[in-house]
Amino acid sequence: MWIYQGFTSRGGAMAALLLLLLPVFFPTLFTTFISASPSILSESIIAKPRHSSLFKSALQRETTPEEKAEIWTPLANQGWKPVTDSGLFSTELSGKSEGYLQVFLDGGLNQQRMGICDAVAVAKILNATLVIPYLEVNPVWQDSSSFMDIFDVDHFIDVLKDDISIVKELPDEFSWSTREYYSTAIRPTRIKTAPVHASANWYSENVSPVLRSYGIAAIAPFSHRLAFDNMPKDIQHLRCKVNFRALVFVPHIRALGDALIHRLRYPASKDEGDGENYPEETNGPQKFVAVHLRFDKDMAAHSACDFGGGKAEKLSLAKYRQIYWQGRVLNSQFTDEELRSQGRCPLTPEEVGLLLAALGFGNNTRLYLASHKVYGGAARIAALRRLFPLMENKKSLASSEERGEIKGKASLLAAVDYYVGMHSDIFISASPGNMHNAMVGHRTYHNLKTIRPNMQLLGQLFLNKNLTWPEFQDAVIEGHANRQGEIRLRKPAKSLYTYPAPDCMCNA
Incomplete structure (x- = not known):
């Protein structure tokens, strides 16, 4: 408990230093401590917003009807279709x-x-x-x-x-x-x-x-x-x-996914009925963006990036890397600036929000948060929620009874997110990974809009603390003009599950 109190007080850095010394003198005690309370290493540290100037501007943004129409326009036919001929x-x-x-x-x-x-x-x-x-x-x-x-x-x-x-x-x-x-x-x-x-x-x-x-x-x-x-x-x-x-999910996963999708498209139905007789809104179904925040503790530690939690966070994530990867994380050899300029840091929830805002999504955009557990919890997500208050997830959309069958089962939770993500109007992931790769390929196969963040560009933009909102927005729009679902042919050694053309698709 004393370590936890140290992390959440002004003495956080000293507590983290003591935690670094613990495995040296008491390795068995440290291993037991980590096994029993792994979240204490990083979850309790509260990070401050890192891009306050951009964030303030994003809160005051206004999106024109033309921008809204363009961002939600489905992809045009690109001349490719799934290989379905028997x-x-x-x-x-x-x-x-x-x-x-x-x-x-x-x-x-x-x-x-x-x-x-x-x-x-x-x-x-x-x-x-x-x-x-x-x-x-x-x-x-x-x-x-x-x-x-x-x-x-x-x-x-x-x-x-x-x-x-x-x-x-x-x-x-x-x-x-x-x-x-x-x-x-x-x-x-x-x-x-x-x-x-x-x-x-x-x-x-x-x-x-x-x-x-x-x-x-x-x-x-x-x-x-x-x-x-x-x-x-x-x-x-x-x-x-x-x-x-x-590969299709079991019926109860699909049924829950369909219920969540309907509640996203028809918000008035969230608290109505049992999913069989939804009230339809007179203005038709709403559009929504599925956001995969690949930002769990494991990812944060492995990236070796700085996420604004100060010295205590740096020390605790360094120790997490030492325990779980024994010095095999190559990123730890580089500074945060080097990693960000190379696009090797996952986007924080705040940065995902700024990206979406710069692309033209207004504050009335409905978001579905597809993530198992976000490093830092509600405090870390707060900035994204301020930018997009109409943000939902499995917990907010589904009843406790509906969640009962999947509670505590990470694969089933991920399956629901995957299913909802496949049926979203737009999908975006905070960083490359297996979920991102699988979803990009699957949505490409069906010609669905999928935003691929330009990680190197964004890393360099977020490092520039003097950047104004118009400059940031112009750079983001230009840097993502061709990263919204356009067909990319598979190159040698690349996965056909991420790049389904030409192996899984025909150029009609």
Whole structure:
């Protein structure tokens, strides 16, 4: 408790210094302390607004009807469309299966989503029967949700039935092949040497013999273990099919998402009824922006950037990095100015608000906040809320009963945010990451407007404390003129889940 009081008082820096010394003299005590109260390292520090001049101007902004009309205008047809022709999107089911393929996927929801797509592709390459992928417990979010808790497994199997064989669980003769079995010793059926971005030939040469010998092969780790380049076209199409057609959320996630979307579009329905008979507003549905504030404690610490919390915050986040990454964060070698000028710092809620305001969104814009937990809590979000008071999230839109099924389950919470984000008029993320990458690709596939912040430009603008609001706004508008959903062709080594053209799309 004394450390907590120190952080929230004038002696915060001294308390943080004592916290730095604690692991040196009492390492066991420190580890126990961190495990029991990890949030104390950073959550209690209150940061001051960092861009007060711009913020004051943004509060007084006025948006013309022409600006409003332009910002909300949907994307024009760009000449690309999803690959939906069955002759391109379906592959022929091969003959007798070579055996069962298991994969164990780590990471958060969106990293696991990409891993699932790759697992289907590898099963096709190997002519194997895919066992529904096993989702590891994420060490940050501590969520044990399974594939079937998140995704509609029957839909998944049905969509892919002509491409590969899929089973929900192993037959009794292979029931011994579990995560626990592979964690206790070296096993001949486990492949743990799959290189990052392995080729199709690598799997044929290294995994096929295991399948033929034992009738089963388990690959762990698996994330990012399939290359994006030099793949047969049918394998690329299959990955697209999984991502954009086979993976849909379970019905109760979709139902909750639909309810939230309706309450955003028809605000008068927020407190009305049970979701079946919404009152419709006479002026029609409202538009809304989904904002992913990828700004949790883990991200803040890993970025090694300064977020305005003073010396106490710097010391506590430095210690967080030391405990969780043992000096492996390369960003920590650079100053905050260097990181920001290179666009390597996530945008704070305040900075996201200033970006949206400069782009022309008025203070009556409805925002949906798609974030699990924001570092700094309500105090950190306060500036964004002042700029956009019509801001909602899962908690404000859904009843406690509706949230009951997903409470405490990070993957399901993220699934709801993903679903709402896909149905928003505009999506924007505070920094690149798996959610950003997955959403950008999915919305590109459907030609939906998605703002990609120009991180390097914004970092340099926010470093300039003498910048006036007109100068800031002009630079932001110019720097984002072609970053609102325009088709970008995938370059070598880049992910087709982020850049679906040309692998998943046709130039009509």
